[in-house]
Amino acid sequence: MENSMLAAVYKGTPEIELIETKIPEIRSNEVLLKVNAAGICGTxxxxxxxxxxRIPDGARIVLGHExxxxxxxxxxxxxWPKVGMRISVAPNMGCGYCGRCVQGFTQLCGNYFSFGVVIDGAFAQYMRIPSAxxxxxxxAEIAEHVTYEEAAMxxxxxxxxxxxxxxxxQPSETVLIIGAGAIGLMFVQLAKMLGARVIVSSRNDERSQQSKRFGADLTFNPKEEDFHEAVFSATGGQGADIAIVAAPSSQAQxxxxxxxxxxxxxxxxxxxxxxxxxxxxxANMVHYKELFITGTTGSSIREYRTALSLVDSGQVEVASLVTHRFPLGQIAEAFQVARSKEGIKTIVLPNY
Ligand SMILES: [Zn+2]
Ligand SMILES: [Zn+2]
Incomplete structure (x- = not known):
């Protein structure tokens, strides 16, 4: 079929369904993106x-937001933009008029909508981009030297x-990063860039090696060493100034x-x-040590543009984090690899 494309649809079950469907139609204020790279995320x-x-029961949605x-x-x-432009896409849109949106935090809008969660996302050959x-x-337009894979990162x-x-x-502070997947390894690079001393806790020795390559000062495996002891001995008994829990684990928190x-x-x-x-x-530790507990989710457009310029300028290296690539037809295998934690980042290439 001339106007058809391949898309991977989530239907509320653990299996994604590959279907042939119509290329999305766009309205006069919308654009159509030919998807060249789409990362598989922990989300x-x-x-x-x-x-x-945000996905109601019975909904069918194309996932993919990187x-x-x-x-x-x-x-x-x-x-703007023009046909043929090379583009990377920040996934979260807001209503545009609430307090959080006007502060620039469209990703925290009460009515936010995002590619790959609320509207159809990137695991398809084409993606409709709404006017918002x-x-x-x-x-964001990407420079010629930035690859589509890097742009998806x-x-x-x-x-x-x-x-x-x-x-x-702050420079010279100790940052502890728990988990050394793609996310953890990006934390390592950024923390080093900002002058921190970086300790990585990872259960995966191969990933520990990777984090060293990105500048981690010290790594340990909590399966082999006592977690508390390892951190306190690495910090002269003081503890870490910052801890990032980049693993979906309550115990790690x-x-x-x-x-x-x-x-x-x-x-x-x-x-x-x-x-x-x-x-x-x-709680007493929080009290007596005057600790701060926070969480973050997603990013603002401004932060997205900063991240893009860090990649564009080569200050952060993301290309080598991509270890597996699959055409859309093999998305089930792609998810299998991402789930198995073999390698670091798995990317789907829908028009490969
Ligand atoms: Zn993600
Ligand atoms: Zn809003």
Missing amino acids: DLRILKSGHR VSGEIAGVGSQVI AIEQGNL VEPLSCVFRGLMACRP TNAIEVLAHHGRVNFFGGLPQGNEITPVN
């Missing part, structure tokens, strides 16, 4: 496993940037608080599975 895995608060591609069509009223995404600055990098800045890192220094800050960066959302916290 996608979590949706397949236990759904999402996306780059080429403009394949523009509506008659669209001034154009008007709110979600589309900008979204997770922007979330990492937001996550680290929320902890107000509890542990992170227990190894913070005075005025330490922790970011519960990874969401917990639905139904397992309660984490025990040593």
Whole structure:
């Protein structure tokens, strides 16, 4: 069929269905993106496993929110972008007029909508881009030297940037990063860039090696060493100034608080599975050490653009994080690999 495309649809079950469907039609104020790279994120895995608060029962949705591609069509009223432009896409749109939106936090809007969760996303050959995404600055043109795969990594990098800045890192502070997947490894790079000393806790020795390559000063495996002891001995008994929990683990959250220094800050960066959302916290430790507990989710457009410029300028290296690539027809295998934690980042290439 001439006007058809391949799309991977989530239907509320752990299996994604590959279908042939019509290429989305666009209105006069919308554009059509030909998807060239789409990253598989922990959020996608979590949706397949236990759904999402914004996806109602019975809904069918194309997942995928880490996306780059080429403009394949523009509506008659669209001034920018132009057909053929290479684009990376920030996934979250807001209503545009509430307090959080005007502050620039469209991703925290009460009526936010996002590609791959609320509207159809990137695991398809084409993606419809609504006018809000154009008007709110979600589309960014990428330079010739930035690959589509790198551009697809900008979204997770922007979330990492937001996550680290929320902890107000200072040069020479110690940052503990729990988990060394793609996210953890981006935290390592950014924390080093900001002058921190970086400790990584990972159960996966191969990933520990990777984190060293990105500049981690010290790594340890909590399966082999006592977590608390390892952090305190690495910090002269003081504890970490900042702890990032980049793993979906309640136990890791509890542990992170227990190894913070005075005025330490922790970011519960990874969401917990639905139904397992309660984490025990040593409240007296928070009290006597004057700790800060925060979490971050997504990123603002401004943070997205900063992340893009970090990739564009080569200050952050994301290309080598991509270890697996699959055509859309093999998306089931792609998810299998992402789930198995073999390698680091798995990318789907829908028009490969
Ligand atoms: Zn993501
Ligand atoms: Zn809003």
